[in-house]
Amino acid sequence: MKNSFRTTALSLALTGIAAVPASAEEWRLNNFLPETRPESAQIEQFTADVNAALADKDFTLTHYPGGSLGIKNTDLLRVLPKGAVEMSLMWSNYLGRDAPALSSVFVQGAISTVEELKAVLPVAQEIYTEEYNDWGVTTVGFVAIPTLSVSVFCADKPVNSLEDLNGVKLRVWAREQVETFTNLGVSAQIIPQEETYVALKTGVVDCALYPALYAHTISLQEVTSYASFLYPMASAPYSLGVATDKWEATDPEIREAIVTAADALWERTNQYDKDFELELAAREKLSEMGVTWGEDFPESDRALFLDAVSETWAMLAEEAGGNAMDYRQRVLTALGR
Known part of the structure; x- marks a missing residue:
């Protein structure tokens, strides 16, 4: 009887362990913009879209606006590839210390009309993607800034x-x-x-x-x-970046949800009328x-x-x-x- 009780207890314990899901994965999204900025509201919507698409997965994206994670925007090319945060908003004009070539894409005041902006945006997005790749950061989306x-x-x-x-x-x-x-x-x-x-x-x-x-x-x-x-x-658009090694190791379903939500984010913000x-x-x-x-x-x-x-x-x-x-x-x- 004693051995039977021990066997049953062990069986229940193992069953309980097996029933506990693996630890849920949380990604933090660093946003240096104030929470009151309209772009922050759009990024919050992006976050909600990702989480809704992955409701059945053990994955959560959490948005941290206003620089609340304590990461300096000028340091992102140094810390993002090392995993200081899983995803971050990035703006090329803040990154010239480490990547001076980025200062030659959009110079403040050089592009002043919507027509000029629309002509330049596809080229600028290509350049940012290339440059960030060299730093070990994959660009997963963009956020447009109003003129x-x-x-x-x-x-x-x-x-x-x-x-x-x-x-x-x-x-x-x-x-x-x-x-x-x-x-x-x-x-x-x-x-x-x-x-x-x-x-x-x-x-x-x-x-x-x-x-x-x-x-x-x-x-x-x-x-x-x-x-x-x-x-x-x-202005140059903001980019959403993830460390390349992190991105490549991520479940394809999660990557697809993020890219889909990022495409919708770009569509919402790339409006200037x-x-x-x-x-x-x-x-x-x-x-x-x-x-x-x-x-x-x-x-x-x-x-x-x-x-x-x-x-x-x-x-x-x-x-x-x-x-x-x-x-x-x-x-x-x-x-x-």
């Missing part, structure tokens, strides 16, 4: 000309902007978006370059009182919150700015070497220049 109107937001006084910018400490977000404004005699420094609010509040900078559409997402209306439009900008309408609404909302919207920078200043952008683009490509000149030429060819 933007970039303005100068200032704390203490209105600034709406290049002459007014002389002597002003200006926040920018990319090296090409530093070079462009330096060529125009303006002091500019890179400050990450998450540090811009404090930099303006404490006087580290007097003004910040920022799109009105996104200004409220970092509460610029609380630390600036004036804004004026400077230039239109079409309402961009100017959204810009005007954003300006009105900011005005209601206390930002005085001044006159646009004059066309003559904008022409000088665009000439400086063109010079910066050529300089950065030559300086970067490697594939940079080829990347720039491929984009110029797509633009018919």
